[in-house]
Amino acid sequence: MNAPLGVILAGGQATRMGGGDKGLLPLGDGTILDQVIARLSPQVSALAINANGDPTRFTALGIPVLPDSIDGFAGPLAGVLAGLDWAAGEGAEHIVTAAADTPFFPPDLVPGLLSAAERQGKPIALARTENGRHPTFGLWPVALRDDLRDALTDGLRKVVLWTDKHGTAMADFPTGVFDPFFNVNTPEDLAQAQSYLAGAA
Numbered sequence: 001m002n003a004p005l006g007v008i009l010a011g012g013q014a015t016r017m018g019g020g021d022k023g024l025l026p027l028g029d030g031t032i033l034d035q036v037i038a039r040l041s042p043q044v045s046a047l048a049i050n051a052n053g054d055p056t057r058f059t060a061l062g063i064p065v066l067p068d069s070i071d072g073f074a075g076p077l078a079g080v081l082a083g084l085d086w087a088a089g090e091g092a093e094h095i096v097t098a099a100a101d102t103p104f105f106p107p108d109l110v111p112g113l114l115s116a117a118e119r120q121g122k123p124i125a126l127a128r129t130e131n132g133r134h135p136t137f138g139l140w141p142v143a144l145r146d147d148l149r150d151a152l153t154d155g156l157r158k159v160v161l162w163t164d165k166h167g168t169a170m171a172d173f174p175t176g177v178f179d180p181f182f183n184v185n186t187p188e189d190l191a192q193a194q195s196y197l198a199g200a201a
Helices: 032-043 055-061 076-090 109-120 142-153 159-166 187-200
Strands: 005-009 047-050 094-099 124-129 132-141 168-172
Touching (some): 005 076, 032 047, 047 076, 076 094, 076 132, 109 132, 132 142
Parallel strands (some): 005 047, 005 094, 124 168
């Protein structure tokens, strides 16, 4: 299988952070999003970000910005669909998604997802730790994009309802000092992320 394309999901409304882009909050010497890009870009053949609103706020990143094609706030699956449509235009067969507010996900995320899908013979793979599934971190085949579009148009919003329908492999990742899929939802989480980053430095 060729290396998939990477899509960072940044379409959330960040209500617990007072709105705005969580990924653009400062972390370490840059932003949360800088950390996400640094982790994902070496694992994929090209990178884009799914975000709605004014795309110029991401101009400095130098990567494509993909808005949702489904009206209204349709959740992470709408971002997956935007990524799959982009990948289809690029001639790719798969994308891997990562959340824009999760700066410490595994550096072997993509190999782990690819291996799980192959071993378990499933079209989709999701990351999992002892704390459960992490459905915004997944391997998604372009071949299912029209099925996903139909499901979203019919009102489906919950990721696992759609993935379970198609068969989903689980890629298990260890939990070390903290869950690598820890995400920043609140100001307290951001402070925790700063301490995690300081501990890793």
